[in-house]
Amino acid sequence: xxxxxxxxxxxxxxxxxxxxxxxxxxxxxxxxxxxxxxxxxxxxxxxxxxxxxxxxxxxxxxxxxxxxxxxxxxxxxxxxxxxxxxxxxxxxxxxxxxxxxxxxxxxxxxxxxxxxxxxxxxxxxxxxxxxxxxxxxxxxxxxxxxxxxxxxxxxxxxxxxxxxxxxxxxxxxxxxxxxxxxxxxxxxxxxxxxxxxxxxxxxxxxxxxxxxxxxxxxxxxxxxxxxxxxxxxxxxxxxxxxxxxxxxxxxxxxxxxxxxxxxxxxxxxxxxxxxxxxxxxxxxxxxxxxxxxxxxxxxxxxxxxxxxxxxxxxxxxxxxxxxxxxxxxxxxxxxxxxxxxxxxxxxxxxxxxxxxxxxxxxxxxxxxxxxxxxxxxxxxxxxxxxxxxxxxxxxxxxxxxxxxxxxxxxxxxxxxxxxxxxxxxxxxxxxxxxxxxxxxxxxxxxxxxxxxxxxxxxxxxxxxxxxxxxxxxxxxxxxxxxxxxxxxxxxxxxxxxxxxxxxxxxxxxxxxxxxxxxxxxxxxxxxxxxxxxxxxxxxxxxxxxxxxxxxxxxxxxxxxxxxxxxxxxxxxxxxxxxxxxxxxxxxxxxxxxxxxxxxxxxxxxxxxxxxxxxxxxxxxxxxxxxxxxxxxxxxxxxxxxxxxxxxxxxxxxxxxxxxxxxxxxxxxxxxxxxxxxxxxxxxxxxxxxxxxxxxxxxxxxxxxxxxxxxxxxxxxxxxxxxxxxxxxxxxxxxxxxxxxxxxxxxxxxxxxxxxxxxxxxxxxxxxxxxxxxxxxxxxxxxxxxxxxxxxxxxxxxxxxxxxxxxxxxxxxxxxxxx
Amino acid sequence: xxxxxxxxxxxxxxxxxxxxxxxxxxxxxxxxxxxxxxxxxxxxxxxxxxxxxxxxxxxxxxxxxxxxxxxxxxxxxxxxxxxxxxxxxxxxxxxx
Numbered sequence: 018x019x020x021x022x023x024x025x026x027x028x029x030x031x032x033x034x035x036x037x038x039x040x041x042x043x044x045x046x047x048x049x050x051x052x053x054x055x056x057x058x059x060x061x062x063x064x065x066x067x068x069x070x071x072x073x074x075x076x077x078x079x080x081x082x083x084x085x086x087x088x089x090x091x092x093x094x095x096x097x098x099x100x101x102x103x104x105x106x107x108x109x110x111x112x113x114x115x116x117x118x119x120x121x122x123x124x125x126x127x128x129x130x131x132x133x134x135x136x137x138x139x140x141x142x143x144x145x146x147x148x149x150x151x152x153x154x155x156x157x158x159x160x161x162x163x164x165x166x167x168x169x170x171x172x173x174x175x176x177x178x179x180x181x182x183x184x185x186x187x188x189x190x191x192x193x194x195x196x197x198x199x200x201x202x203x204x205x206x207x208x209x210x211x212x213x214x215x216x217x218x219x220x221x222x223x224x225x226x227x228x229x230x231x232x233x234x235x236x237x238x239x240x241x242x243x244x245x246x247x248x249x250x251x252x253x254x255x256x257x258x259x260x261x262x263x264x265x266x267x268x269x270x271x272x273x274x275x276x277x278x279x280x281x282x283x284x285x286x287x288x289x290x291x292x293x294x295x296x297x298x299x300x301x302x303x304x305x306x307x308x309x310x311x312x313x314x315x316x317x318x319x320x321x322x323x324x325x326x327x328x329x330x331x332x333x334x335x336x337x338x339x340x341x342x343x344x345x346x347x348x349x350x351x352x353x354x355x356x357x358x359x360x361x362x363x364x365x366x367x368x369x370x371x372x373x374x375x376x377x378x379x380x381x382x383x384x385x386x387x388x389x390x391x392x393x394x395x396x397x398x399x400x401x402x403x404x405x406x407x408x409x410x411x412x413x414x415x416x417x418x419x420x421x422x423x424x425x426x427x428x429x430x431x432x433x434x435x436x437x438x439x440x441x442x443x444x445x446x447x448x449x450x451x452x453x454x455x456x457x458x459x460x461x462x463x464x465x466x467x468x469x470x471x472x473x474x475x476x477x478x479x480x481x482x483x484x485x486x487x488x489x490x491x492x493x494x495x496x497x498x499x500x501x502x503x504x505x506x507x508x509x510x511x512x513x514x515x516x517x518x519x520x521x522x523x524x525x526x527x528x529x530x531x532x533x534x535x536x537x538x539x540x541x542x543x544x545x546x547x548x549x550x551x552x553x554x555x556x557x558x559x560x561x562x563x564x565x566x567x568x569x570x571x572x573x574x575x576x577x578x579x580x581x582x583x584x585x586x587x588x589x590x591x592x593x594x595x596x597x598x599x600x601x602x603x604x605x606x607x608x609x610x611x612x613x614x615x616x617x618x619x620x621x622x623x624x625x626x627x628x629x630x631x632x633x634x635x636x637x638x639x640x641x642x643x644x645x646x647x648x649x650x651x652x653x654x655x656x657x658x659x660x661x662x663x664x665x666x667x668x669x670x671x672x673x674x675x676x677x678x679x680x681x682x683x684x685x686x687x688x689x690x691x692x693x694x695x696x697x698x699x700x701x702x703x704x705x706x707x708x709x710x711x712x713x714x715x716x717x718x719x720x721x722x723x724x725x726x727x728x729x730x731x732x733x734x735x736x737x738x739x740x741x742x743x744x745x746x747x748x749x750x751x752x753x754x755x756x757x758x759x760x761x762x763x764x765x766x767x768x769x770x771x772x773x774x775x776x777x778x779x780x781x782x783x784x785x786x787x788x789x790x791x792x793x794x795x796x797x798x799x800x801x802x803x804x805x806x807x808x809x810x811x812x813x814x815x816x817x818x819x820x821x822x823x824x825x826x827x828x829x830x831x832x833x834x835x
Numbered sequence: 836x837x838x839x840x841x842x843x844x845x846x847x848x849x850x851x852x853x854x855x856x857x858x859x860x861x862x863x864x865x866x867x868x869x870x871x872x873x874x875x876x877x878x879x880x881x882x883x884x885x886x887x888x889x890x891x892x893x894x895x896x897x898x899x900x901x902x903x904x905x906x907x908x909x910x911x912x913x914x915x916x917x918x919x920x921x922x923x924x925x926x927x928x929x930x931x
Contacts, residue, residue: 290893382865385857385921386839394916394923395842397903399849401914405929406850508845 400504407506410452413796414503414780449747449763449795452782455480455501456791457508463497465786467522468775473529475778476503477510477546480792483518483537485772498522498534500546501792511546513553521571527586535568541590541600555606562608566593569640574649576666589644589652595636597654597664612669614639614656641685647693655683661698661708678706678715685729691736692812701725705741705750709816716819721748721759728773730783736812738800740783742774747785749797753811756819763795843868851928853911858882858922865921877913881924885917 087096226236250256385391404411412419455478463482471477482497496519499509513534521535532544534553540563542553557563571590588600589611597612614637638657645651650666651673659679662672681702689695694710703723706715724744732738737752741759748759765771769787776783782796843855847868854869862882867874889901904915916923 288890288894290890290897293893293897381859381920382857385859385865388920390918391839391921391923392842394918395839395846398855398914398916398923398925399842399846401903401905402846402849402852402925402927405912405927507849 396510399508400502403505403507407453411503413450414452414777414782414794416780447749447751447761447797447799449749449761449783450798452794452796453506454791454793455506455509456789459509459512460497460499460790463790464770464788465772465790465792466496466518466520468773468784468786468792469523469532470775470778471500471524471529472526477501477524478503478775478784478792479522479524479532479546480509480786481519481522481534482790483520485520496520496534496536498532498544500532511544511549513544513551515542516540520567520569521590523571523573523588525573525586525588526575527573533571533573533588535571535590535592537567539564539566539568539592539594541568541571541588541606543588543602543606555602557600557606557608560606560608562598562610564590564592564594564596564598566638568592570642572642572644574644576649589642591639591642591654593638593640593657595638597639597642610669611666612654612664614654614662640683643686643688643696645693646688646690653686653688653696655686655698655700657682659683659700659702661686663710674713676708676713676715678708678718679704681725684725684727687729687731687739689736689812690731690733692816695812695816697729697731697739699726699729699741703743705729707752707816709820712820716816716823717752717756719750719756719759721762722746727771730774730776732776732783733778734781735800737815740774740776742771742785744770747771747774747783747795749783749800751800752815756815760800761797846925849927851930853926853928855926856881856922856924858924860920860922869926877924877926881913881915882922885915885922889917 085096086094089095226233409419460480460482464484465480466483466485467481469479471479478501480499480501482499496515496517498513498515498519500511502510515534515536516538517540518537519534520537521533523533525531525533530545530547531554532546534542534544536542539557541557543555545554568590569592571588573586573588575586589597590600591597595614596610597614598608599611600606600608637660640655640657642652642654645653652664652666654662654664656662659677659681661676661679661683663674663676664672676698679698679700679702681700683698683700686698687696689697695716696708696710697705698708698715699705703720703725705719705726707717707719708715719741721741722743722745726741726743728742730740732740735751738760739750739752741748741750745765747761747763747765749761751760754760765787769789769791771785771787774783774785777794780796781800782794784792784794786792843866846852847855854867854873856864856869856874856877857866858864858878858881862879864874864878867878869877884906885901885904888904892899892901901917904917906913906915910928912927912929914925914927916925
């Protein structure tokens with residue numbers, strides 16, 4: 018029985034031929050290599066004709082023609098037919114076509130063939146040659162393939178199989194090799210790297226055993242036994258040394274060439290805040306992450322020219338080692354120096370002195386400038402710088418200790434010491450100590466018209482600049498309202514340009530960020546000082562009830578009484594068109610007339626007992642007003658004629674009282690903050706008058722100068738102290754010491770006229786504005802300080818005593834007449 | 836933008852101010868009113884110091900951050916306003 022033995026190898030089907038010669042080799046080889054072979058090799062075949070195929074020779078055999086014919090017992094031809102019929106023409110072409118590639122492919126093919134033959138069918142070839150060494154056979158078959166391939170056009174008898182396999186492989190090869198076009202070369206090829214199976218090359222099991230393992234005790238016992246053995250080995254008869262020869266394998270040096278492994282040093286400082294940053298950035302949404310990563314990525318993009326690839330993310334920010342900073346700096350300058358900056362000559366007005374580095378850092382500078390934080394930082398820096406310069410003055414202002422610069426002393430011991438305090442300290446008389454002044458180039462030449470403190474932050478001062486006279490209006494370029502901060506006396510923090518001269522300013526107390534500004538042309542504007550825009554929030558330009566003449570005074574009044582929506586804060590203005598107007602911001606800027614100032618012709622007292630009637634001819638220009646500090650329904654208004662009217666918000670047609678006495682326009686009228694009935698007035702008739710509510714004639718008159726008194730201000734600390742500003746001097750009056758002369762009289766600098774004054778709320782100082790745009794801060798020194806209770810009463814006492822004396826004289830006069 | 840330029844000029848004209856340097860977050864000066872060598876020197880050194888100061892503050896409490904740094908020496912005072920993207924350095928001689 019002949020059996021067909023089939024061996025399945027990789028992809029190719031080989032047929033092994035059982036021969037009649039059963040050799041040991043066959044048995045072994047077959048049994049070794051065939052899995053499914055049940056060929057009984059010892060059985061001999063009846064007839065097998067096989068032509069010897071010499072591997073050395075090359076024979077062409079037709080396709081499909083087998084030289085071996087196998088017949089079984091019954092004489093049937095059971096010759097295995099070839100499974101693959103190959104066209105020789107294609108074979109040849111394939112063989113010769115890919116000469117270049119074939120050489121590349123051949124070694125592997127041969128090796129693969131060798132392996133294939135190893136697995137299965139070498140036995141077939143072993144037989145004809147009756148060689149017993151498998152290895153040599155396979156070698157030979159390998160060699161035969163080489164020779165068969167190399168020889169042209171020669172296909173061996175084992176050809177079909179060889180060529181079959183080879184042709185197969187060759188076709189595969191052929192498909193893979195293509196003409197590479199230009200596009201192909203430029204095409205992006207995706208290469209996927211996958212993890213291959215782990216190839217175990219060497220394994221050495223550890224010789225250490227854990228103490229807690231199961232075999233630990235056994236191992237320990239063995240270890241101990243061995244140790245004892247070693248100890249007893251020395252003089253023991255059971256052990257004897259013996260020499261032995263070993264094979265020494267020949268050593269061979271093998272060199273390989275490999276690419277140098279690039280090493281890079283990377284250092285990183287890990288800090289706890291760095292970890293915190295990483296966690297917060299991970300937790301934050303991705304949009305934030307990109308925003309955070311941009312500083313790092315920007316750095317990376319700048320260093321792209323170098324080969325160094327850094328990892329992005331928060332680790333970037335933590336690389337603060339100086340080494341990296343320096344390297345980056347050097348790289349940046351290198352990469353930047355290389356670029357040509359064509360615009361550098363055009364940017365010479367910038368005070369940048371880095372040469373050639375603008376191209377790399379300009380976008381950064383732009384980005385920084387567009388941000389908000391740099392403005393804030395610049396403001397802080399300016400304040401800090403200013404503080405360094407002004408610290409002594411500001412400390413004096415606030416009543417704090419002056420910090421002495423320890424380094425400054427050394428320089429000054431040689432030169433004359435102490436320019437600040439000793440002069441003042443030596444004198445005992447009350448004086449004004451000039452601390453500093455608010456002025457800058459913007460305000461130079463402008464007349465200070467009005468000042469107001471911020472109700473919330475008493476360091477912030479609003480100053481309105483504007484000319485008083487009509488003829489001067491055309492000369493000025495418009496008005497200016499500035500907000501100065503005590504922390505920076507060199508430049509205002511807010512500057513608002515107005516189209517006309519500013520005549521009145523006031524801060525709101527309900528909304529401390531609102532600043533009301535009154536202009537010479539009658540407009541009332543409200544600014545929001547929170548933002549730095551130069552435009553008002555509301556403007557009264559469109560109001561139909563607006564003023565047609567200069568707004569001389571503005572005041573925010575907190576109205577407690579009133580019906581419904583009259584409560585809250587309102588803005589009240591008085592202007593030269595004779596109206597006192599109340600403004601409110603509800604739907605727009607609305608105004609309601611509080612009072613129309615009517616002209617009263619007060620005829621001088623005549624012998625006749627006829628009462629002079631109120632003669633309503635036309636409106637009287639209003640100059641100033643002041644609401645009562647306690648009763649916000651009542652206010653005083655001063656007119657250009659010299660009359661003071663006491664009015665009430667409830668009556669808008671009639672005055673409650675009229676105080677006569679002044680002979681010129683009333684510039685200011687002020688209630689005393691300590692005494693409820695007393696108020697003070699100043700006017701252009703060179704005098705200041707003290708009044709009390711019940712009496713329509715002035716109680717006291719202060720003459721000290723021959724110039725118009727522009728402004729008066731009560732001191733918030735002393736009930737009897739007030740400050741008066743006339744064109745040439747600042748006067749501080751103290752009624753408790755002297756009612757005839759001013760306590761302190763400080764002359765203005767020549768060439769300037771003083772225009773307005775205001776007491777400071779948080780310091781014993783007075784601020785005086787002049788016509789040159791300067792607002793000087795004077796601190797009162799050596800003023801008498803009595804207890805306030807005593808002082809409160811002292812003012813009323815003075816008033817009463819004066820009134821009493823006046824009444825006495827009056828009575829005396831009447832008695833005389835009678 | 837020009838407002839910032841004006842402010843810088845104004846600070847520069849304050850009494851005793853020697854110079855202003857603006858340094859980016861890598862220690863490279865991008866605006867300065869001093870000469871080149873001084874600028875580079877100040878920029879590098881002050882940047883390192885500010886980074887160290889900020890690291891100190893944040894190590895103690897990572898939610899805290901450095902807002903201002905003043906270094907007073909015998910002759911000068913160096914004031915640094917740090918930010919995420921830049922450093923604003925001002926050098927002043929206050930006793931002038």
